[in-house]
Amino acid sequence: MSYQPSPLRLQREEARRLASRRSTWLALLSTVVVGVILILVVTGSPGFARVRETFFSAHYAWKALPQVLSGLWLNLRVMLIAEIFVLIFGLLIALARTTKSPVLLPVRLLAAAYTDIFRGLPLLLVLLLVGLGIPGLQISWLPNSAVLLGTVSLVLTYSAYVAEVIRAGIEAVNPAQRMAARALGFTQTQTQRFVILPQALRKVTPPLLNDLVSLQKDSGLISVLGAIDAIRAAGIQTAQSFNFTPYLVAGALFVALTIPLTRFTDWLTRRQDRARQQQGQW
Amino acid sequence: MAGKILEIKNLRKSFGQDLVLADLSLTLPEHSVKVLIGASGSGKSTLLRCVNLLEAIDDGEIFLDGEDISAYGIDPDVVRSSIGSVFQSFNLFPHLSVLENITLAPRHVHGKSKMAATNEAMELLARFGLAEKADQYPDLLSGGQQQRVAILRAVINRPKVLLLDEVTSALDPILIAEVLSLISELKTAGMTMMIATHEMGFARQVADELLFLHNGRICEVGDPAILLESPKTPELQDFLAALRGAGRL
Numbered sequence: 001m002s003y004q005p006s007p008l009r010l011q012r013e014e015a016r017r018l019a020s021r022r023s024t025w026l027a028l029l030s031t032v033v034v035g036v037i038l039i040l041v042v043t044g045s046p047g048f049a050r051v052r053e054t055f056f057s058a059h060y061a062w063k064a065l066p067q068v069l070s071g072l073w074l075n076l077r078v079m080l081i082a083e084i085f086v087l088i089f090g091l092l093i094a095l096a097r098t099t100k101s102p103v104l105l106p107v108r109l110l111a112a113a114y115t116d117i118f119r120g121l122p123l124l125l126v127l128l129l130v131g132l133g134i135p136g137l138q139i140s141w142l143p144n145s146a147v148l149l150g151t152v153s154l155v156l157t158y159s160a161y162v163a164e165v166i167r168a169g170i171e172a173v174n175p176a177q178r179m180a181a182r183a184l185g186f187t188q189t190q191t192q193r194f195v196i197l198p199q200a201l202r203k204v205t206p207p208l209l210n211d212l213v214s215l216q217k218d219s220g221l222i223s224v225l226g227a228i229d230a231i232r233a234a235g236i237q238t239a240q241s242f243n244f245t246p247y248l249v250a251g252a253l254f255v256a257l258t259i260p261l262t263r264f265t266d267w268l269t270r271r272q273d274r275a276r277q278q279q280g281q282w
Numbered sequence: 283m284a285g286k287i288l289e290i291k292n293l294r295k296s297f298g299q300d301l302v303l304a305d306l307s308l309t310l311p312e313h314s315v316k317v318l319i320g321a322s323g324s325g326k327s328t329l330l331r332c333v334n335l336l337e338a339i340d341d342g343e344i345f346l347d348g349e350d351i352s353a354y355g356i357d358p359d360v361v362r363s364s365i366g367s368v369f370q371s372f373n374l375f376p377h378l379s380v381l382e383n384i385t386l387a388p389r390h391v392h393g394k395s396k397m398a399a400t401n402e403a404m405e406l407l408a409r410f411g412l413a414e415k416a417d418q419y420p421d422l423l424s425g426g427q428q429q430r431v432a433i434l435r436a437v438i439n440r441p442k443v444l445l446l447d448e449v450t451s452a453l454d455p456i457l458i459a460e461v462l463s464l465i466s467e468l469k470t471a472g473m474t475m476m477i478a479t480h481e482m483g484f485a486r487q488v489a490d491e492l493l494f495l496h497n498g499r500i501c502e503v504g505d506p507a508i509l510l511e512s513p514k515t516p517e518l519q520d521f522l523a524a525l526r527g528a529g530r531l
Contacts, residue, residue, distance in 0.1 A: 180373035183334055184387040184439070185363025194386060198377045 057245045064237040064246035071233030072253050078147065078219045078229070079257075082154040083212055089155065090162030095192070097163065098170050111163070118160035123218055127153045131225035150222025158215045165207050169200035206272070209265040213258050220254060230254070285347070287312045287443050287474045288333065293342035295325075295332055295498075302328045304498040305342065310443065310476060315469050317485040317506070318478040320495035321521060326478035329495070330445045333476070334365045347442050363391050366436030366444040370451045372428040374420035374435070380407070381416040384435045392439060399438075406434050410464055426457030430464050437468065444468070446477040450484075462488075482531050486510055494518045 042048060096104070096111040118126070130153045135144035143149065173196050181191040201208075223232035230253060234246035288310035295303040303325045310316055318326040331337040333344060335351065335358040344352040351361045374383050384406070385399040394402075407413045410430060420428055429449055436444060446465065450458040462484045469475065469488055479485055485492060485506055492506040496517045502509060510531075513519045525531040 174373075176369070176371055176373045177375065179336060180367075180369065180375075182359075183336065183362055183365075183367040183369075184435070185359055185391040186387065187359050190390055194390060195375055199375075202377060 053243075055244050055248055057243055060237070060241060060243040060245040061249050064234060064249055067233040067237060068230050068246055068249050068253065071228055071230035072250070072257075074147065074227065074229045075216075075219045075254075076257070078151050078154070078222060079216045082151050082158065082215060082219065085155045086158045086162050086212075086215060089159035090166055093159060093163035094166035094170060097167050100188075115160045115163055118157050119164065121157070123153065123157045123221060124224065126157050127221055127224055130156070131222075146225035146227040147222065150219075150225050150227055154215060154219060154222070158211060158218075161211050161214075162208060165204050165211060166200065169204035170196060172203055173199045206265050206269040209261060209268070213261050213265070216258050216261070217254050220250070285312050286310065286345070287347055288476070289345040290329075290333070291343045291345075293329070293332060293344065294340045295328055295337060296340060302498050303332065303339075306498065306500060307342075308493065308500065310474060312474055313472045314490045315473075315475045315477065315488055316491050316493055317489035318476065318493050318495055319480070319482070319485055319521075320501075321524075324495040325498040326495055327447050330367070330447045330476065330478055333443075334362055334367045334445060336367075359391075363387070363439065364442050366439060366441030368429070368432050368436050368444070368446050368449050370448040372420070372425070372432040372452075374428055374432055376420055379417050379419055380412070380423070380431050383420070383431060384438055387435070387439055403434075403438060406438055410434065410467070424457060425453045426460040429453065429457075429461050433461070433464060433468075437473070442474065444473055444475045446475060446479075448478055448480065450479065450481055458484075480530065482510060482525065494521065496521075 045051075093111045093115065096107045097115070099108060127150060131146060131149040134142055134149060177195055177199065178191055181195040186194065220229060220231045223229050223235070226232070228236075230250040231247070234250040237246040238244055286309050288308075290306060290308050292305045292307055293303050294301075294305050306325070306329065308316070318329065320326055328337060332339050333346075339352055342352070343350055346361065346364070350356070374380075375386070378386065381400065381403055384403040385396070388394040388399040388402065389396060404413065404416060407416055412427065412430060412434070415423060415427060415431070420431070423431065429452075433444075433446070433449070449465075450461050453461065458481065462481070465475070465477070465484075466488055477485075477488070489506045492504060492509045493500050494502040494509065494513075494515075494517070496515075502513065502515050502518045509518070510522065513522055522531060
């Protein structure tokens, strides 16, 4: 017996097709309307000609590009190195905060104090304290490079955030998992390593990547210590010409750097949501 | 004469003011199967959790194969590695495939090579009709399949005793049958087991001895057929009447 779709089904499908076509048109229309209004408001403003010249000058953009790019290369290296250390320290601090061993109470307290302090302190303040304070001590064997101290500040601040994200993941794993592992004879450490952490890290990958995106853009703040990164390079160009386009160039480059990671985070979140939906876990 | 695998002497356990196990004693000979029945809260689960040291006991002693595992200074991890435990909510590790779930403890607790553990696991899965599920993740399995994998995950370690805590309570009747037939096969193979269950038909079929728990005490003990047909104590009579009323007997 071959299946013949009933007229009812065809009718329903036709109605659905119409509805979906209508929403496509509506979306298109509203986008065009909003776009046109925005363009009219901005270009019609009295100062538009001057703003365009100071912020969107193709000439200055082109001129500043090589310097800004070479500054960005520094940002890129700082980001990557900071990200590696942030993930390592964040994991260690999270583990320290979730241990139950009485011997490790001081470690647990220290870790708690650390996350409290560094999540509360503005990054700019940490940069100034570390970047200016440590060289100020004049201890000969301590480093005083702006790049190095800037990276240390980033690691200090972001490790605290990442530690909290990972800790949330560890605590979100069903306690029955721990019980099942212990019942099989796994030690605390083995349970953590083979059963709890793999699940915890999977759960928190999207917020973790989100923190890394934030770290990437904040790598631009090391310019306050005098490191010649993309923002500093743009600032130098601006100071020479009184044209702000180089800042915009730097900004565009930062966005370009973070977009792959943000897209990847979105994609991962959507995939996890779908998986959860399929299992009916809402 | 087979030896005593498990011997419990005057086990006492309370949660706060609640006395859950009141000076309970029992022995479990090798290759025997004891089934615990009783209302929810009668102490069945707590008894099993005390035996695998997931609960600290208040008083009494527990001997596993002659060794006092309730003694001070015993390493609970070592004790648990020779006891198999399966729970109502299967608790498979969701990030690992079926095969990885089964081989994790043999490899990391019992020091087997990956090859040896894998071979053994595949043999076990094949024997119980789960070979084609080896590379799947637990999410994609039915409840009955998940529970059977959970049992094999415990069995592969060749435990001295297997503790099954209401392993069919989360399953529908068809899936229950799958799990129960696996347990019957384990009994045939000589596994020593202590089982808490609400499935009276299964209890009658698999138990060498039935223990009826009431308020943390063993209220009545005996041959399953005799106990279920002609209960002596009013407590067991009430319990069976309640089950019959609910259509569960």
